[in-house]
Amino acid sequence: MEAAGIPHIKLENIKKGYNSRSVLEGLNLTIRQGEFVAIVGRSGCGKSTLLRLLAGLEFLDTGSILVDGEEINSLNKNARLMFQDGRLLPWKKVMENVSMGLPRDHRLRALNALERVGLKDRANDWPARLSGGQKQRVALARALVHNPAILLLDEPLGALDALTRLEMQRLVEQLWSEKKFTSILVTHDVEEAVALADRVILIEEGSIKLDQYIPLPRPRQRVHPGFSLLVEEILQHITGPGEGPAFLGNQRKRVY
Amino acid sequence: MDKQGETNAIQTAIPWIIPFLLLAGWQLFASLGAIPARILPAPFDVCKAAVGLLKTGELQDHIMVSLGRAVSGFVIGGSIGFLLGLFNGLSKLSELLFDTSIQMLRTIPHLALIPLVILWFGIDETSKIFMVALGVLFPVYVNTYHGIKSVDKGLIEMGKAYGLRGFYLFKTVIFPGALSSILVGFRFSLGVMWMTLIVAETISAHSGIGYMAMNAREFMQMDVIVLAILLYAFFGKLSDMIAKLLEKRWLNWNR
Ligand SMILES: Nc1ncnc2c1ncn2[C@@H]1O[C@H](COP(=O)(O)OP(=O)(O)OP(=O)(O)O)[C@@H](O)[C@H]1O
Ligand SMILES: [Mg+2]
Numbered sequence: 001m002e003a004a005g006i007p008h009i010k011l012e013n014i015k016k017g018y019n020s021r022s023v024l025e026g027l028n029l030t031i032r033q034g035e036f037v038a039i040v041g042r043s044g045c046g047k048s049t050l051l052r053l054l055a056g057l058e059f060l061d062t063g064s065i066l067v068d069g070e071e072i073n074s075l076n077k078n079a080r081l082m083f084q085d086g087r088l089l090p091w092k093k094v095m096e097n098v099s100m101g102l103p104r105d106h107r108l109r110a111l112n113a114l115e116r117v118g119l120k121d122r123a124n125d126w127p128a129r130l131s132g133g134q135k136q137r138v139a140l141a142r143a144l145v146h147n148p149a150i151l152l153l154d155e156p157l158g159a160l161d162a163l164t165r166l167e168m169q170r171l172v173e174q175l176w177s178e179k180k181f182t183s184i185l186v187t188h189d190v191e192e193a194v195a196l197a198d199r200v201i202l203i204e205e206g207s208i209k210l211d212q213y214i215p216l217p218r219p220r221q222r223v224h225p226g227f228s229l230l231v232e233e234i235l236q237h238i239t240g241p242g243e244g245p246a247f248l249g250n251q252r253k254r255v256y
Numbered sequence: 257m258d259k260q261g262e263t264n265a266i267q268t269a270i271p272w273i274i275p276f277l278l279l280a281g282w283q284l285f286a287s288l289g290a291i292p293a294r295i296l297p298a299p300f301d302v303c304k305a306a307v308g309l310l311k312t313g314e315l316q317d318h319i320m321v322s323l324g325r326a327v328s329g330f331v332i333g334g335s336i337g338f339l340l341g342l343f344n345g346l347s348k349l350s351e352l353l354f355d356t357s358i359q360m361l362r363t364i365p366h367l368a369l370i371p372l373v374i375l376w377f378g379i380d381e382t383s384k385i386f387m388v389a390l391g392v393l394f395p396v397y398v399n400t401y402h403g404i405k406s407v408d409k410g411l412i413e414m415g416k417a418y419g420l421r422g423f424y425l426f427k428t429v430i431f432p433g434a435l436s437s438i439l440v441g442f443r444f445s446l447g448v449m450w451m452t453l454i455v456a457e458t459i460s461a462h463s464g465i466g467y468m469a470m471n472a473r474e475f476m477q478m479d480v481i482v483l484a485i486l487l488y489a490f491f492g493k494l495s496d497m498i499a500k501l502l503e504k505r506w507l508n509w510n511r
Contacts, residue, residue, distance in 0.1 A: 055417055075419065087414040091432040091509045100428065101418045126509045142418075 008033040008182055009054070009150070014063035015206075016049055023049050025206030026063070036176060036183045038197035040190055040238065045203045047186040051152045054184065055081045067150070080148035084155040086135040088127040088142075095123040098142045113141040117171065133164035137171070144175060151176070153185040157192065169196055173219070190238075194230050195220045202237055210237045297479040302486065305479035314468070319487065322453060322464040325381065326491075329388025330449050334442070337393040341400025341441075345434070346426075355401070362394045367455055379460040384453065391452035392445040399441025403434030436507055443499035450492045 009031040016024040023046040031037055039047050052058045053065060056076035065072045067079075088097045099110035114120045117137040127135060136156055143151060153172070157165045173196055176183050187193050193200045194214055202210035212234055216226055279299055285291050286298030293301065309315035340358065343350040370387065377383035407430050415429040457466020465484050472480035 057413060057417055075416070077419070081414075081417045083410065083414060085410060087410050089411065089429065089432070091435075091507075092428075100415075101420060128509065146418075 008035070008068060010064075010066040012064045012066070014053070014065060015061045016046070016053060016058070017061060022206060024053075024203075027203070027207045029201065029208060029211075031182060031184070034180045034182055036173075036185070036196060036198045038185045038187055038193035038200045039203060040187060040193055040200060040234070041203035042238070043188075046206060047203060048154050050203070051081060051154050051184065051186060054150070055079050055152055057081075076150070078148060079150040079152055080143040080146055081152045081154065082136075082139050082143045082156045084158045086127075086132075086139045088135055088138055090127050092127075093123070094119065094125050094127060094130070094138050097127060097138060098145055100142065102145065110141075110145055113145040114138070116144070116175065117141045133160050133168065136160065136168060140168075140172070140175075144179070147179070148181055150182045150184070153183065155186050155188060158188060165192070170219075172196065177218070190231050190234050191222070194227060194234070195222065200230075200234055202234065204238075210234065293478065294476075295478075297482055301479045302482050305477070306483050309468075309480070309483075318463060318465050318468045322457065322466070323491075325384045325388060325457075325464065326449055326453050329385040329453070330392050330445070332385065333389030333392035334396050334445065336389070337396030337441075337445075338400050338438075340393075341397045341402075341438075342404065345401045345404025346430070358394075358397060362398070366390045366394075367452065370456065370459060374460055379462070384456045384461065384464075387456045388449055388452050391448045395445040395448055396438075396441045399437050399444070400434065403437025403441075404430060406437065407433035436503075436510070439499065439503050439506065443496065443503070446495040446499055447492065450488060450495070454488055 009029075011027055011029040014024055014027050015022065027050070039050065041047055049058070053060060054067075054072070054076065056072045056074055056079070059073070067076060088094075089100070092100070094114070095107075095110060098113055099107055102110060111120060111123060114123055117140055119134060119137055119141065122130065122134065122138075127138065130138065136159075139156065156172075157168050160168060169192060172183075172185075183196075185193070185196060190200070194216075197214055200210070200212045200214060201208055202212075212230065214230060216224060216230070220227065222228075282291070282296075283299045286293070286296065287300075291298075297305075306315060340354060344355050344358075345351070366387065369390065373383045373386055377386060411429050411433060412425070415425050420428055453464075454466055457464040458470055461467040461470075465487050469481050469484035472478075472484070
């Protein structure tokens with residue numbers, strides 16, 4: 001294990017484009033073991049691309065990504081990715097979805113993971129029978145069953161209603177504080193970012209425009225004056241100084 | 257529970273009401289003399305013809321011959337279509353190499369080839385099996401290929417992210433994702449199979465249900481002709497039911 005403070009994930013001057021249109025242009029980022037990082041930014045700024053690079057599903061044009069000192073040049077086995085749309089296999093029962101990729105004799109682990117997200121009793125259901133929030137919980141269980149060192153979350157709560165979302169945020173935070181994995185959460189919701197993350201990172205024009213530490217104590221209280229201050233501060237950067245106030249009138253505080 | 261069973265029984269019975277009424281009406285009008293036997297024999301007479309042919313063993317022979325042709329043509333054409341669809345769906349190179357040619361061949365109505373096929377293979381088994389195989393190949397190909405091409409890219413990415421590769425990825429994600437389309441092709445091609453066989457057997461054969469009908473025509477045996485038509489209808493319906501059953505079984509996650 002690594003001592004705290006030593007870089008766990010190190011992105012050095014990474015560049016990535018599709019068909020000569022560049023998405024990430026010289027992004028640098030260092031993440032410590034066990035840190036919870038939230039990434040925000042406008043749609044299309046390359047957040048999902050960054051996660052796919054970290055997962056080893058895609059590869060850099062230039063630069064390097066080091067995880068525990070090793071360059072990623074194939075699937076990153078330490079990382080698990082959770083998608084906005086769940087992506088459960090509809091033709092596999094919940095249980096089989098969670099145990100996908102596990103050896104046969106590890107069924108019990110899958111069952112435990114399901115228990116952790118409170119869905120043990122749905123193990124034998126088809127995914128189509130679950131609600132949106134339940135599907136995401138299954139997806140979370142599927143990601144966690146492998147005990148990943150890094151959990152990559154690509155807007156996993158984006159499609160959920162406000163209440164379910166709060167519930168899921170609590171669950172994610174709880175699991176994270178128990179298992180001590182490194183979390184990288186992409187979100188459209190600045191409040192969610194501030195509620196969960198140690199650090200909020202804003203990506204704009206292919207690189208990091210803001211790297212904001214969130215020094216609030218956990219569990220985070222949304223009524224805490226520091227909370228809304230931080231949310232507004234981050235929103236200021238996203239919207240630009242001129243447009244700021246108009247955007248803040250928006251209750252949802254989402255970035256589109 | 258009991259109530260449920262009752263509803264189920266009623267629901268299976270309802271679709272059969274109209275066929276039953278039609279049959280009863282047919283028999284009624286035929287025995288009243290309203291339908292001349294030269295135009296359409298009564299169901300009862302058709303049954304009698306069937307029993308007669310069963311006793312001589314002719315009917316079984318014709319049915320077995322037709323079934324044999326249908327099944328072997330289907331297996332041959334279906335396998336080729338399925339494998340081609342699989343390869344072209346999975347491999348870019350194979351797709352580039354074969355797809356355009358197959359799509360071009362597909363536009364030729366296969367029944368138009370009958371005269372040619374008779375010249376090639378004569379009128380024995382080979383020509384019938386060839387025709388059925390040819391007819392079945394394209395719908396199976398198109399639906400398999402399309403099914404594989406349209407598997408959700410997100411699911412494939414997810415599978416890869418979770419370490420699935422090669423055959424395991426195919427088995428877990430790609431094939432099940434393509435299955436409903438593959439079964440559509442399967443079901444459709446069963447229809448094509450019977451249609452092709454009817455035409456081929458009617459035009460040229462020494463045996464089989466179609467031959468039986470054509471032979472009966474020479475002797476004006478109306479009842480045998482109608483029997484042949486009903487047999488085709490029966491087998492067509494039967495194979496459709498089998499396909500439906502498979503769909504229900506294999507796509508049970510869908511409902
Ligand atoms: N496979 C691909 N081929 C071509 N272009 C791509 C591909 N994947 C992403 N892009 C492009 O890269 C850019 C960044 O995409 P990405 O999905 O990372 O954005 P994002 O920040 O996650 O957006 P959103 O918040 O809407 O999810 C977009 O302009 C997108 O069109
Ligand atoms: Mg995205």
